[in-house]
Amino acid sequence: MKRAGRVMLGLLGLMLFSVIHALVTGSAGFGWLESLVAVFGLGDPLVVSVVSELRLPRVFGALLAGGLLALAGALMQVLLRNPLADPYVLGVSGGASLAALLVMLAGLGGFWLGLGSFAGALCAMLLVFGLAHARGRWSLSRLLLTGVIVAAGWGALISFVLAIAPDARLRGMLYWLMGDLAGVEPGVFPLLVLGIGLALAWMLARDLNLLARGGLQAAVLGVPVNALRMGIYFLASLLTAAAVSLAGNIGFIGLIIPHLLRLLIGSDHRLLLPAAVVLGGSFLLLADTLARSLFAPQQLPVGVLTALLGVPVFLYLLQREGR
């Protein structure tokens, strides 16, 4: 357990760095000290307002969305027993995206966008579960197939909405689809989902370790496999829904972070799950800070950067593993 402490300490250090980096980086040209004291409401009121109203919400938004996605990804990988699974593989984000685009098409935004996408994600989750469960027994391959096919269906509907959307709304829609933290308003809700989700998942961490070795082997060792699988499915879907309604379809966090950690610290989920939350949040925050500072004042959608950073890292790991 000493090693676990060191790993978590290191990751929390990285998180602290990413937070400070995000708070002092920006196109306004403030000094770093000025920006930092502004967090506590001290100094120039202009700096205080920029830091507390623009940068701080983004910091929280990124940490939450990244943590949610990484946790959801880790759970989905165990559920499907596939290290290449991600939170979106079963189409939860597809439902969320379609609902979000319809909300935008109707000219609504802000609160309605979050609510709509969350509701869309829940519908997608129930649809896939219902279809996979409809007749006969719950089976994993059936769940995967159903999820992937339904996800393809969402993709088609999303393209359809994009095709009929007026040009004026198209840019906003594309940004949302790529994942974007500009104007993020993290409330208490995603924080609650993340906190409760992590606590629940952590409670089941040892069962997850066994499930990762195979359903039958887990059953042999006394894990109630079907109930656990159902629980993971709903938990991972809820986490994904919360993340997507917060910041859109940010890719690669849910795939890369758990995979990276499995290679670095092993597959004991008692350590992996909290580590994924911290690293996922930090990684997304660093990517978001880059996204808004790289071509400042032009801001890139953060999804572009997570994928741009994620693809080579992932390919590298895959190559290394193949050897």
Added chain:
Amino acid sequence: MLQACGLTVTVDGNTLCRELDMQVRGGQCWALLGRNGVGKTHLLHTLAGLRAPAEGYCLLDGERLHRLPARQRARRLGVLLQDDVSSFPSTVLETALTGRHPFIGRWEVESEADFQRARAALRQMGLSGWEQRVVRSLSGGERRRLDLAVLLTQDPPVMLLDEPLNHLDLAHQVRLLRLLRRLARQQGKAILMVLHDINLAARFCDRVLLLYGAGEWEQGTSHALLDEARLSRLYDTPIRRFDGLFAAQ
């Protein structure tokens, strides 16, 4: 300890085993023999409570096996599965420790005693010194021994083993069977294993359950049941005995 009462096992409408009555007692070592695809694994999984029987029931220490909560069952009955593919990297010691899962409370971590059991099991399986190796780097036979070490770490009174000798070389096969026989005789374990080697079954197991196909079965002592006529029927091929050893013609 483990008892089957009128147990019928079917798959897709085919009856693999009809109204089986048997009792695996502590101290006994059983071999389950039969042709490929005759339903040995399905029967084993049913006896292990992993699969519901079509008819009849099993008793574990007098309690209905299929009604026991999974965790309680796993404290008393362990299974070695035929194959095991792990998708995620984990170490040999971590894997062996999973055998203690049914005994560790939700809010507890593995105790020093659990670690000692796991290390002892690895030692018994000749995997000492490999605790920190990644499972994926092991050979087929080494992985098989690790699976056995998980079962030994779990250390349940009833052990069901599906082809435990798979991937093992001759020396490890005999070493393992000796160990299992010793566990039965000295610690009173109830052991049933699927085997393909009739001669090893005859040498190490005191009882046999023969699965003929189409639901027919026969059980008894190895001494009484292992003869040329029965084995020829069992494997649907002429089998003769030379110098006390069975061989296919």
